[in-house]
Amino acid sequence: MQRKQRNLFILGAISFAVGLFAILGVIQTKAYLKTAAISQDIKGLQTGLPTIGGGFQLVDKDGKVWKDTDFRGKPMLVYFGYSYCPDICPTALSHLTQAVEKLGDGKVQPIFITLDPERDTPENLQNFAQNFHKDFLMLTGSESQVDHVKKGYKIYAAHVSEDKDAEIDHSSLIYLMDKEGNYRAHFNHQTPSEDILKRVKLHIETGE
Known part of the structure; x- marks a missing residue:
């Protein structure tokens, strides 16, 4: 009985961790997409611009x-x-x-x-x-x-x-x-x- 409860506890902990990582991944993805959308907005940005160009x-x-x-x-x-x-x-x-x-x-x-x-x-x-x-x-x-x-x-x-x-x-x-x-x-x-x-x-x- 104790072994069964311990297994259920472990499975629950794993499920919780997986769910937490999934939520964090969604939040991070939304943040990235929001930043990407802003960076191409018609108003432009003053900072955070990529390094593009150079001598030729x-x-x-x-x-x-x-x-x-x-x-x-x-x-x-x-x-x-x-x-x-x-x-x-x-x-x-x-x-x-x-x-x-x-x-x-x-x-x-x-x-x-x-x-x-x-x-x-x-x-x-x-x-x-x-x-x-x-x-x-x-x-x-x-x-x-x-x-x-x-x-x-x-x-x-x-x-x-x-x-x-x-x-x-x-x-x-x-x-x-x-x-x-x-x-x-x-x-x-x-x-x-x-x-x-x-x-x-x-x-x-x-x-x-």
Whole structure:
């Protein structure tokens, strides 16, 4: 009898511990999701921002060399893609074009960085640039230079097959960087241009 009671006590204690851990896990998950939701709110955050960005040296469609430090003093909207992208990249760049047009000239520097430096030569980027805002800076470089920037901006990119002419599966993020080159917020290719515009205006007016 005593052994049976002891076994029941042990089972009860185990059940209690499992239940407690489950409750704590739910609380922790809700807290994380709440933080994640806030971090992408249109108002942005002053603190707790991830480390994204860093130095780079690339060339534009005219062959001019650009460094990250050349953009100090003006916010940047940075997008990674490739000119042969069939849908996602044109969508993101179209939203960016609409936002930059409504914002007005000179308020922000839109930048496109290729994920396909082998095919996206300066000449190809020159043709590609004609489809979007005139202020767009189209940048390319060597494979190692592009890989360096991808790492800094935490961008994933990989050909869907071994064929180098195949499509590229990649992160579709638009980064808002402040005038010192620090990350402030991000969007994706489905973010409406109005939302991008509001967030950029907020940053220009308040620094958030």
